[in-house]
Amino acid sequence: MKAVVKANRASGLELVKMPEPKLGPKDVLIKVQVASICGTDVHIDDWTYWAQQRFTPPRIIGHEFAGYVQEVGKEVTFVKAGERVSAETHISCGYCYQCKNGYREVCRKSKLLGIDYDGTFAEYLSLPEHVLWKDDPRIPDEWATIQEPFGNAVDTVMSEDISSKTVLILGAGPIGLFAVGIARACGASLIIVSDPNDYRLDIGKKMGADIVANPKNTDILNCxxxxxxxxxxxxxxxxxxxxLALDQGLKSLTPGGRISIxxxxxxxxxIDLNREVIFKKIRIYGITGRKIFSTWYKTSRFLSSGLVDPGPVITHTFLLEDYEKGMQLMRDGMCGKVVLQVMP
Known part of the structure; x- marks a missing residue:
């Protein structure tokens, strides 16, 4: 099969031929239809400091996808051949203290798809059935592949009720742009988006932002x-x-408000905890991954019902072989979400 691999501890990726993955008794073989590029994949490609500390080659990269079940292990009962699936990318153990207390997204033994586990930039993918999500057939392929990052936005926006609230969104990358649409669908009364990239601010307007501001020429706090x-x-x-954006956000937050990061x-x-947190009595939420699997239900319903249209954020589609074109667009900031067509 074709696969995009990080082969060495240096910048760059390779498109190579790999053997198809083998199945264990609880594994599922998936024919990947579409995958999408995350900023994490660019970090791995560029071999940034973070990647050097976290990633061990060789490994097939990628973690966002939608594809069709081809074969199942003998103990698999959840899915069958022909069904379209995506997957939770935190492959949790199911047994540690966090998993047993409903926090599988911070499992102490978690493995990450495309980092610790061969990923989705390949024609075929093998995953344990317990991380799979059956895609709603009403959701098109290009939307199904972005459910994982969309879920990040869902949890960030919905850490608390947001209806009728005034909202400042810092960062108009794809997840921030998804958050604009989610906040609008959840009834936010005012949405302000800050980002130094005018291309992405324009997408923010299409997703429902009331005000977009470039911090290069606008004082965000005054705005x-x-x-x-x-x-x-x-x-x-x-x-x-x-x-700097975090500092602007804390200063822009009304006393008694909340920030989700x-x-x-x-x-x-x-952070000046006295001035910006304690005496303002604000609440801070740290967000990682998605709530497994409750966030997936919310994501699926947002997309299948039409409450949120992510179409403006999905700006480019390339063949898997042209993955580097998408990577470069992301480096240049001249795209929203980039989708890779893996299978014709």
Whole structure:
């Protein structure tokens, strides 16, 4: 089979021929129809500091996908050949303290698809049945493949009730852009999006943002205060992983508000806890992965019902062989979500 592999501890990826994966008794063989590129995949390609610490080659990369069941192990009962599936990318053990207490997304023994486990940038994929999700047939392939990152946005937006709230979204990458549509569908009264990329701010408008602001030429705090009669926003959703953006978000948050943080930071962050957290009595939520599997139900319903149309965010589709074109668009910031067509 064709597969995109990180073969060595250096920048770059390779499109190579690999043997099809073998099945254990509880595994499922999936023919990958579409996959989509995540920023994590670009980090692995570029061999950033994070990738060097976290990733061990050789490994097939990729973790977002939709595909069809080809074969099942002898103990598999959940799916059958011909069904279209996606998967939770945190492959949890099911037995540790976190798993037993309903926090499988932070399982202590979790393996990540495309990092610890051969991934989705390949014609075939083998996964244990307990991580599979049956896709709603009303959801097209290009939407089905983005359910995993869409779920990140769902949990970030819906950490608390957001109806009638004023919201500041920091970072208009694909997940931040999905969050715009989700916040709008959940009844947010005002949505402000901040990002230094005008291309992505335009997508933010299409997804339902009321105000978009580029911090290169706009004072974000003043923008927020003007839009909220000096109160600040009720909710900040932080997707950027940028220290300055986080600081702007905390200053823009009204006392008694909440901030949910999905962005990943390259280095430790300093926060004035007295001024920005304690005396403002704000609530901070750290978001990782999705709630397994309750978030998948919400995601599927948002997409299958038409409550959120992710179409404006999905800007490019390439063949698997042309994966590097998508990677470069992501580096340049001239795309939303990039989808790879794996099988014709």
């Amino acid at each position: 927020v205060l003007e839009a909220t009669e000096g109160n600040g926003v009720d909710v900040v959703l932080e997707f950027s992983g940028n220290k 999905l962005g990943i930071y390259e280095t430790p962050v300093d």
